[in-house]
Amino acid sequence: MERDYRLTPRKQDILRAVIRDYILTAEPVGSRTLSKKYDLGLSPATIRNELSDLEDEGLLRQPHTSAGRIPSDHGYRLFVDTLMEREAMPDERRNELERWPLRGEDLSDLLQQAAKLTALLSGCTAMVRPPKRANSRVKFIQLTPVGEQDILMVLLTDQGQVSNQLVRLPSPMALDELVLIANFLNEQLRDKPLDQLTETALNEVNGQLASYQDFLRALLGRVQPPSEGERLYVSHQSYLATQPEFSDVGKVGRLLSLLEREPMMIRVMDAIASNGAEVRVAIGSENPVPDLQECSLVTATYRLGDRVLGELAVIGPTRMHYSQAIAAVELMADRLTAALTELYGLESSPLGGHLGRRRTQGG
């Protein structure tokens, strides 16, 4: 598998030409085409010999005897790793991007925007996995009375998620009580993982607060609804649907169904992405899921500070425009990281000892 491909420069040129042409046309590439279209200075016959060698090495294959060559997954891999020139994002696209600033009202909005821009830049269907709630920790909690018997709870996490819950109180509550509860919650829950809120808090309930136990349970229970796992932000599925390789009856449907199985796609993205900043590519059979054998994924992580929050990816046929896709994913992951840092990147734990000792305006 991990063969060491030592190719003569000429073979490299030819392989590069084949892949480039195939990415463009989606048609098997023949020796005559290569000789005419690319400036190789070789006759078709010579090219044929080289193509035959490349096929023997497992870098190319023939769909049938009398057809041209198409790249194999190994061929694409070599291309991505060593042959492809990592072309910078074209200026026009970059300018276009400036006109579409990455702004969102909240995290969810931002991620959806990021998916959309990535899709537009790469020309591929794009996906963004949101931060795992299980990894989020409470940053602070605020309770605000709204009317006589309702309160608004605002919970901010260290990963930018904000949870707003409007809750009806079981009975009117004095402001003192509310302050007491809020302070209790902040003390107990600060830096606690989001998926352990209820137990953590309720284990400590005692004395004066015991009578609020049910209320607390209801309040905290709302923060993390028992949804079936995280969702996935997907954009421009039509890009996938218009690829000629998926025009067969049923293929589009199966692929889209796969994308809609969000927990599975999230697992796939997790499996592919690195922990660091670099872009990772999974080509065809390298994918952990059999149904993705004809697809490639390009993934990168986005971060807040030095913590990886989630992944951003594009998916397309193995015959995807890798350099463009990689550039798009890389750029957008950086922009998303920057946007998050600007929006949510407060200095660590700035609330320090102030919490609960300050008084603020009513509301």
Added chain:
Amino acid sequence: MERDYRLTPRKQDILRAVIRDYILTAEPVGSRTLSKKYDLGLSPATIRNELSDLEDEGLLRQPHTSAGRIPSDHGYRLFVDTLMEREAMPDERRNELERWPLRGEDLSDLLQQAAKLTALLSGCTAMVRPPKRANSRVKFIQLTPVGEQDILMVLLTDQGQVSNQLVRLPSPMALDELVLIANFLNEQLRDKPLDQLTETALNEVNGQLASYQDFLRALLGRVQPPSEGERLYVSHQSYLATQPEFSDVGKVGRLLSLLEREPMMIRVMDAIASNGAEVRVAIGSENPVPDLQECSLVTATYRLGDRVLGELAVIGPTRMHYSQAIAAVELMADRLTAALTELYGLESSPLGGHLGRRRTQGG
């Protein structure tokens, strides 16, 4: 167009049978099939005569001379209006639904959930249009200091949207100032439409607050990012992609691209939906957009109190399972309305005169 179709009961039975069979099989229905499969007590020849009449009336058509009949858009219309038995949701499905409670952490979550459940119930691709921001009015605004130089602004609207903005202050600000600003904002902006915040607020800036003008502009500018219109929550596009009528090369792609043009789809849904509670159906050529000629949409509105917030819809081929789709859309619109009312349906303006006079816990 608005013909008065007076059909004999027998013709009605036959039309109903044709449509039911076609919805099931997606194949043109012939007289022999009808005679054998459905308990009409008629020979194929007789049925042929009736079919011929129904075709003359414009309710059926033949794809080609030697094929069976398929319903025309008018035929579907008659079916939906008068022939179809409005079957109740099957019990199993209803039970299934109970196990998937409609819960969400916030509005966006809730709408996405609603789209998903509608799709699962109806077997069609589902869409939910969120409340128009332009129609939302400010319910209350709260500013909370977070650390030395950051504040968290929470803005609650009367349509359930909550906007959280973490903003860095230009310079450290005394708590008094913050209270002043918050009170000012609440007084000025309560019940003001969300898309006029900046002007409304800034026109009134004066005296003591004048120096905060830039800060206020930045703060309020964040509430409504200049996104290209509202987004649309879509679920299970694969249902559309697996319909046999769209298996032609390119059709799926074109349809999905259409769905991705969110502003246009929102306009379409707006155009179809009623202002009241009832479910509306747009069949094939009744759709305002030419590219939707082969599709039907079933829409209903969801509400908060007596205000229409948005629409919920399913889209499928004109050969869709109307009774199931209508039941699903109706049920889910009701559930969504109920969920919203529970989450955000506070009594009107409960904050009354309290605002700004109360003191609450620090945060």
Added chain:
DNA sequence: GGTTAGCACTCAGGAGGGCTGAGTGCTAAC
């Protein structure tokens, strides 16, 4: 008059056959 059997007719879709052209591998000459 409504219903039905019988019959001739139509036509999409599949199967089979031949042609074309793009592409190959091999060999021999340069």
Added chain:
DNA sequence: GTTAGCACTCAGCCCTCCTGAGTGCTAACC
């Protein structure tokens, strides 16, 4: 090592034929 020439392969297209589902029409039946 490179190239020209040649025989060979085979997917895709076109044409034709055949089949079967389905029709409309007519005449007989109840």
